[in-house]
Amino acid sequence: VSDAGGAARLAEVDAALAGRAALPRDNGELVFEEPWQGRALGMGVVVLERTGVTWAEFRRHLVAAIRRRPPAPGESAATAYYAAWLEALEALLAERGLLP
Amino acid sequence: VSTEHGHDHHPRPDSQVALRARALEAVLAEKGLVAADAIDAVVELYERDVGPQNGARVVAHAWTDSAFRERLLTDGTKAIAELGFGGAEGDNLVAVANTPTVHNVVVCTLCSCYPWPVLGLPPTWYKSPPYRARMVAEPRAVLREFGLELPDEVEIRVWDSSAEVRYLVVPMRPAGTDGLTEEALSTLVTRDCMIGTAVPLAPERSP
Numbered sequence: 001v002s003d004a005g006g007a008a009r010l011a012e013v014d015a016a017l018a019g020r021a022a023l024p025r026d027n028g029e030l031v032f033e034e035p036w037q038g039r040a041l042g043m044g045v046v047v048l049e050r051t052g053v054t055w056a057e058f059r060r061h062l063v064a065a066i067r068r069r070p071p072a073p074g075e076s077a078a079t080a081y082y083a084a085w086l087e088a089l090e091a092l093l094a095e096r097g098l099l100p
Numbered sequence: 101v102s103t104e105h106g107h108d109h110h111p112r113p114d115s116q117v118a119l120r121a122r123a124l125e126a127v128l129a130e131k132g133l134v135a136a137d138a139i140d141a142v143v144e145l146y147e148r149d150v151g152p153q154n155g156a157r158v159v160a161h162a163w164t165d166s167a168f169r170e171r172l173l174t175d176g177t178k179a180i181a182e183l184g185f186g187g188a189e190g191d192n193l194v195a196v197a198n199t200p201t202v203h204n205v206v207v208c209t210l211c212s213c214y215p216w217p218v219l220g221l222p223p224t225w226y227k228s229p230p231y232r233a234r235m236v237a238e239p240r241a242v243l244r245e246f247g248l249e250l251p252d253e254v255e256i257r258v259w260d261s262s263a264e265v266r267y268l269v270v271p272m273r274p275a276g277t278d279g280l281t282e283e284a285l286s287t288l289v290t291r292d293c294m295i296g297t298a299v300p301l302a303p304e305r306s307p
Binding site: 010011012015030034035036037038039040041042043045046047050051079082083086089090098099 | 115117118120121122124125127128131133134138139140142143145146184185186217
């Protein structure tokens with residue numbers, strides 16, 4: 001995986017998720033408060049690449065999950081976002097028959 | 101639940117959602133859908149995010165393609181998208197070109213707004229109160245402290261970034277670079293010269 005390819009992929013993800021499903025950032029920097037958040041993002045990127053599912057389709061699941069799951073009291077925006085991200089990924093995989 | 105990925109160093113007990121992430125990763129690995137090292141590679145890239153090399157590519161492309169240069173100076177956001185950069189909503193990139201009589205430099209007087217899709221993370225000094233205050237009041241003196249001595253006849257334009265508009269300085273192409281490829285040119289473009297506190301490196305003479 002080349003650096004340039006990685007940056008282009010990130011730009012693609014950013015563009016696809018802009019707005020309601022935008023990746024949490026602080027002054028432009030991606031925010032990962034705990035390692036599992038980065039791994040959740042990584043799982044999404046790899047699963048979409050492997051299955052050919054588009055970011056537009058994932059975005060629909062993600063927006064729905066964000067709506068279903070507002071931040072709990074005391075929960076940070078990044079935690080709430082990546083928790084919704086996991087839910088969206090699980091829903092997508094279930095829909096595709098890839099998860100029980 | 102598999103825990104052999106070496107990510108168990110943080111002191112707090114795993115939250116429920118962290119456990120859920122790990123469980124999902126284990127299932128994906130079991131199904132042969134996603135290998136842990138594939139995720140590692142993505143995480144590593146994304147944690148580093150982007151760096152000034154994106155901006156350097158933009159500048160080198162502008163140096164070698166005058167039509168692109170025109171587009172870059174007319175609509176920076178659109179032009180960098182041609183190269184696959186940008187994407188975040190609300191980030192308007194404005195490219196400003198240095199000439200023999202005008203030198204541009206970028207500051208964010210309010211906070212630390214910065215064109216991250218092309219320059220990556222801002223240097224510490226960019227966020228420091230003295231830089232933010234003094235660059236507007238006495239740019240020539242501040243640039244001198246950066247080691248950039250500009251002739252008196254060169255006008256210095258200071259651009260104040262905001263959440264809506266981020267600036268990218270397009271420096272002048274150094275003399276003696278006619279034969280260089282775009283890739284070689286991009287190595288001459290440092291982060292600082294796209295902020296405006298430096299000018300591009302002189303090309304190395306091959307022996």
